[in-house]
Amino acid sequence: MTSYFINIWMAMAFIIAVQPLAGQGSSAQKKVLLLMGSRFEITAVAEDDTIAWEAINAGIAEIQRIEKIISSWDPQSQTSEINRQAGLMPVAVDRELYDLIFRAKKISQLTDGAFDISFASMDRVWRFDGSMTQLPTQEEVAAAKEKINWQDIILDTDQHTVFLKEKGMKIGFGAIGKGYAANRAKFVMEKIGGINGGVVNASGDLITWGKSNRPEGWTVKIADPKEKDKLLGWLPVKDNAIVTSGDYERYIEFDGKRYAHIIDPRTGYPTTGIKSVTIVCPDAELADALATSVFVLGKEKGLKLINQLNGIECLFVTDDDDIITSENLKLNYK
Numbered sequence: 221m222t223s224y225f226i227n228i229w230m231a232m233a234f235i236i237a238v239q240p241l242a243g244q245g246s247s248a249q250k251k252v253l254l255l256m257g258s259r260f261e262i263t264a265v266a267e268d269d270t271i272a273w274e275a276i277n278a279g280i281a282e283i284q285r286i287e288k289i290i291s292s293w294d295p296q297s298q299t300s301e302i303n304r305q306a307g308l309m310p311v312a313v314d315r316e317l318y319d320l321i322f323r324a325k326k327i328s329q330l331t332d333g334a335f336d337i338s339f340a341s342m343d344r345v346w347r348f349d350g351s352m353t354q355l356p357t358q359e360e361v362a363a364a365k366e367k368i369n370w371q372d373i374i375l376d377t378d379q380h381t382v383f384l385k386e387k388g389m390k391i392g393f394g395a396i397g398k399g400y401a402a403n404r405a406k407f408v409m410e411k412i413g414g415i416n417g418g419v420v421n422a423s424g425d426l427i428t429w430g431k432s433n434r435p436e437g438w439t440v441k442i443a444d445p446k447e448k449d450k451l452l453g454w455l456p457v458k459d460n461a462i463v464t465s466g467d468y469e470r471y472i473e474f475d476g477k478r479y480a481h482i483i484d485p486r487t488g489y490p491t492t493g494i495k496s497v498t499i500v501c502p503d504a505e506l507a508d509a510l511a512t513s514v515f516v517l518g519k520e521k522g523l524k525l526i527n528q529l530n531g532i533e534c535l536f537v538t539d540d541d542d543i544i545t546s547e548n549l550k551l552n553y554k
C-alpha cells in the first residue's frame with residue numbers, strides 16, 4: 221500500500237462495498253472509469269437497475285461536459301482561451317465558468333489567498349509528472365510567483381468576461397474541479413426519478429446522498445497513519461461530501477525532501493508540514509477547495525479556519541503522523 225489514508229486509489233477500498241440487501245429490492249449499480257484524468261466511481265441505488273444505469277450515464281455525461289469547459293490541457297476549452305488572452309483582453313465565457321471563478325475568488329478571500337486558482341503560472345517551474353530533473357532556481361520561482369494573484373482575475377458581471385490582468389498569468393481548477401464535478405453529477409443523478417441514493421467518488425473526493433443499501437449507511441473508513449493496515453476509525457458520510465487532499469502518488473523528491481503538488485502562493489514553493497487533509501461538509505466543491513487551503517495554511521491557521529466555519533469539519537495528518545481533528549468531528553472508533 222502506498223498510502224494509508226483515505227485518498228485517491230485507496231479511497232475506493234475505504235467505502236464499504238455496496239451490495240444489495242436481501243429482500244429489499246433495492247440494488248446498487250456501479251461504474252468505474254477515467255474522467256478528468258482521475259479515477260471516478262459512480263454508484264446509484266434504485267429499485268430498478270435500468271433507472272440506476274440511466275442515472276450513472278447522466279452523471280458521466282455531466283462530468284464530461286464540465287471537463288470540456290474547465291480543462292487547462294484542452295486548447296479548445298474556455299479556460300485555455302482565458303489563459304491565452306492573459307494580459308491581452310477579457311474573454312466572454314459561459315455563466316457556469318464565470319460563476320465557478322467567482323466562487324473560487326471568494327475562497328481566496330476567505331483563506332487570505334492560500335487558495336488561488338492563479339497558482340497555475342507555477343507550472344512553468346514545478347512539474348509533478350516526473351519530468352523534473354532538478355529544483356528550479358530561486359529566481360525562476362520568484363519570477364513565476366509574481367504572476368499569482370487572485371485579485372488580478374478581473375470579472376465583469378455585465379459582460380460575463382474574465383480577464384487575467386498580467387501577461388503570463390494562468391488559472392487552473394486542479395483544486396476545485398473534481399469537487400464541482402462531483403456536486404453536479406450528484407445533482408443530475410438525483411433529478412432522475414427513482415434513485416434512492418448514490419455516491420460520486422472522484423479519486424477519493426466523494427459525495428454521498430440518500431440511502432445506501434447497507435444498514436450502516438454510507439461510511440468511510442480511516443486507516444491509522446502509524447500502522448497502515450490498522451483501522452483508526454470511521455466516519456458516517458450521509459448526505460455529505462468527504463474530500464481528501466494529499467495525493468501521495470504525486471510529489472517530487474530532491475535530496476530526500478518531499479515536495480507536495482500544492483503550491484503556497486505566498487512563497488511559490490510546494491507546501492510542507494502536512495501529509496493529508498480531509499474535509500467533511502455537504503458541498504464537495506467547497507470541501508475540495510478547503511482541503512487544498514488547509515494544506516497551504518498549515519496546522520494552526522488551517523484548524524482555526526475550519527473551526528470557525530459552521531457545518532464543516534476536518535481531519536488532517538501531519539508530517540509526523542499526528543492526527544488533528546476539528547472541534548466537532550466525530551470519528552467513530554467501533
Ligand code: ADP
Binds near residue numbers: 392394396508516
Ligand atoms: P488532490 O489532487 O490530492 O485531491 P487538491 O484537491 O488539493 O489535491 O488539488 C491539488 C491541485 O490543486 C494541484 O495539483 C494543482 O492543480 C492545484 N493547486 C496547487 N496549489 C494550489 C493553490 N494554492 N490554490 C489552488 N489550487 C492549487
Ligand code: MG
Binds near residue numbers: 394510
Ligand atoms: Mg482540493
